[in-house]
Amino acid sequence: MMTEEVRRAIEEISGVIPESRIRRDEPMDAHTSFRTGGPAAAFVVAENEDELSAALSALAGSGAEHLLMGNGSNLLVADEGYPGVIIKLGGDFESIEQDEEDPCLVRVGAAKLMSSTSAFLTGRGLAGFEFASGIPGSIGGAVFMNAGAYGGEMKDVVESVRVMDADGTGLRELGNEEMDFSYRHSAAEENGMIILSAALRLRSDDREAIAARVAELSAKRNAKQPVNFPSAGSTFKRPAGGYAAALIEEAGLKGYRAGGAEVSEKHSGFVINRGGATTEDVLAVMRHVREKVFENSGIMLEPEVRLINCSL
Ligand SMILES: Cc1cc2nc3c(=O)[nH]c(=O)nc-3n(C[C@H](O)[C@H](O)[C@H](O)COP(=O)(O)OP(=O)(O)OC[C@H]3O[C@@H](n4cnc5c(N)ncnc54)[C@H](O)[C@@H]3O)c2cc1C
CATH class of the missing domain: 3.30.43.10 (Uridine Diphospho-n-acetylenolpyruvylglucosamine Reductase, domain 2)
Structure with a gap:
């Protein structure tokens, strides 16, 4: 309707x-x-x-x-x-362009995927983005929540961000500081501004060395994460003083299921869709995990995944 x-x-x-x-x-x-x-x-x-x-x-x-x-x-x-x-x-927002005068600066459209951004940068011999190569999001989504992995975060490579206000006006370029990046957070979360593109600051390096680091991180990801099942990555944020996956495992929840959703046996920080899961199944697993982890550790896990028109 x-x-x-x-x-x-x-x-x-x-x-x-x-x-x-x-x-x-x-x-x-x-x-x-x-x-x-x-x-x-x-x-x-x-x-x-x-x-x-x-x-x-x-x-x-x-x-x-x-x-x-x-x-x-x-x-x-x-x-x-x-x-x-x-x-x-889509369209123009999938562009990627290396600055002619400043070759270590690359402007990437918000819709460009992290994987293809990484491939482009590797091909140009530009290092610093390897940490992000396996994150299955777009540049816009990654800047929005300061995505990170393997010791790197978007805030380490973003020089500035072109944004538009939520009502379609107010085009401007914000510097790294103005984006107010912190753990899985940026200013865009507060004011609803739209990320149009980001200028990334890289450093030049040997192409093969960059490709080798990307391959190493990809192998690590494949070994540790349930990449063959649909998921949204880490379901919960890292709480102060601990790791969500460890807390979930300590509460005995590895493999816990509701319908088609399951706490991954391979990585308990991930809730996966084993096939045929509904959003309600995923929410049921998330609610149970929060309750049991709280009982076991006194820590209330907060979702990292964005809940759209639903709640815990
Ligand atoms: C297998 C797997 C592994 C993952 N590994 C990691 C990891 O290692 N590290 C990590 O940080 N995350 C990881 N994730 C989670 C996810 O990939 C990241 O959070 C990613 O940054 C989300 O980007 P997206 O483009 O898919 O955004 P979406 O999921 O589509 O949106 C996420 C939020 O960003 C907002 N948003 C998106 N684009 C824009 C824009 N242009 N302007 C303003 N707001 C916008 C949306 O409104 C929404 O609130 C993983 C996910 C999966 C499935």
């Missing part, structure tokens, strides 16, 4: 974005790495800043609920779906 606000916003958006990129009742299990979630009332792909600005302005004007998604690798969408408009970036 489409609300009146969504209907009005979509009518306006269709004056700017071709119908072929506006879908109704779009199943979100096709767009999330968990492979769960019901339909979004509308799903729009914006391919340049003008389209995005017009779409956001229409949404702000109509008051329709909306969400800008990246690659869907940190989202858990309700089985009932999402009653608003989901915007995804």
Whole structure:
């Protein structure tokens, strides 16, 4: 069911974005790495800043609920779906460009995947992004939550970020400091601004040495993580003074199941979809884990995965 606000916003958006990129009742299990979630009332792909600005302005004007998604690798969408408009970036937002005068500076569009960014940088002999090569998100999603792995975080490589305000106005470039990065956090989480691109500061190195480091981290990831099952990576944030996976294991929850969702046997920090899981199954596992870990350790785990139209 489409609300009146969504209907009005979509009518306006269709004056700017071709119908072929506006879908109704779009199943979100096709767009999330968990492979769960019901339909979004509308799903729009914006391919340049003008389209995005017009779409956001229409949404702000109509008051329709909306969400800008990246690659869907940190989202858990309700089985009932999402009653608003989901915007995804494509086209121009997938660009990547090395600065001609300053070759260690690379401008990457928000929709570009971390894996292809890493491949580009390796090919140009630019080091510093190896830590991020296996994170299955987009640059926008990674900047939004200061994604990190193997001792590196986006904040270590981001020099500046081009952003737009949530209402489609206010284009500007923010420096690293202004992004207020901290553990799995950036200023974008607070003010709803949209990340359009990021300028990454790398250092030059031997291509083969970079490729070898990427391969080593990829082998580590494959050995430790349940990469063959749908998931959203680490389900819970690292709590102060501990590791979520260790706390979950200590509470005896490895392999705990509800329906098709399970605390991974391979890495207890991951809830996986063993096949046919619903979002409700994943939530049931998450609720049980939080309760039992709290009973066992006194620590209340907070989700790292973003809950869309659902709650614990
Ligand atoms: C197998 C697996 C392994 C993972 N390993 C890691 C890991 O090692 N380290 C790690 O940090 N994460 C990891 N993750 C989680 C996930 O990949 C990261 O959180 C990633 O940064 C999410 O990016 P995304 O593009 O998929 O964003 P989405 O999941 O689509 O969105 C996440 C949030 O970002 C916001 N967002 C996305 N794009 C933009 C934008 N352009 N402007 C403003 N807001 C935006 C969305 O609104 C949403 O709130 C893993 C996930 C999986 C499935």
